[in-house]
Amino acid sequence: MLGAIVLSLAALFLALALVLRQRAGLPWGRIAATDVGVGRPLERPLVAARYRLTGKPDYLIERGGVLIPVEVKPGRQALQPYDADLMQLAAYCLLVEETTGRAPPYAVLRYANATFRLEYRPDVRRRLLALIADMHALLDADDVARSHDDPRRCAACGFRGVCDDALADG
Template sequence: MSWILLIVAVLLLVAALRLRRASGLPWARIRIADTGSWRAADQPLMSYRYGLVGKPDYLLETRAGLIPVELKPSRRAKTPYAGDLMQLAAYCLLVEDATQQAPPYGLLRYATHTFRMPYTAAVRADLLALLDELRQDRNADEVARSHQQAARCRGCGFYTQCEDRLG
């Protein structure tokens, strides 16, 4: 009987290790999880300095520092979307502001790929420029639509007020 339990335990361990490897995430302690399946995340990361609030899906604690991880499990693109990279950059900025230590990179997990985005001075500068642009748009009386996608318009928080909406 004890041999059967040992075999079952080994099989479960092998299965768990395969799942971990398939996740595309590094072997690290999970500091925060906001996926709904593990445990409730701590308070969101807040930066009054940058006017930014957010919760990465995971914060991994590594020797290099805290690493934000954003999961997009339904995406199957071979290259990451620019908006997803900027979201990940925002989490890097939040981690930097909260801990006074910039993460060296962030991880973006799609259905079949994990992308590693180095958090460089250039990425940070692009994010800060985007945040400035968003603030300017928020204060503007009118903002031009930047796409031709009716479904994207319908998902926008300004859809009902926008005179330039599609569909």
């Protein structure tokens, strides 16, 4: 009798785990690490020192000995993934590649209404590396022109007190 109860509790927890995983849009595989409070926490950000890149995906799912990054944006609804989100996924793939020595074949992006998959192909990797190089060039430059005309962005920006281009008072 006790055995039957233990078994049915185990089955219940398994069913619950499957439902939660399905709701989160996670691919099947062991959750190796997570940054959102379920499972083993990802204690430190992943670091790719030679690209001066760091970051923490919401989940790392282990499939066949490879870690698959998963990013969940529950407040976002769209029929197509935003390009910036895809580049974020590509950056996580690069971080996994650099920290484990094994490049993920893909990464997963979950919106409130849809799940997308980014294949981590050589052209995606090349595009990401070009983007990282551009970003570092901007960060290293002494003077960078403002890229927008939106005072609200400046009002919410932590640099407005020292920024000569700010459209809002510091």
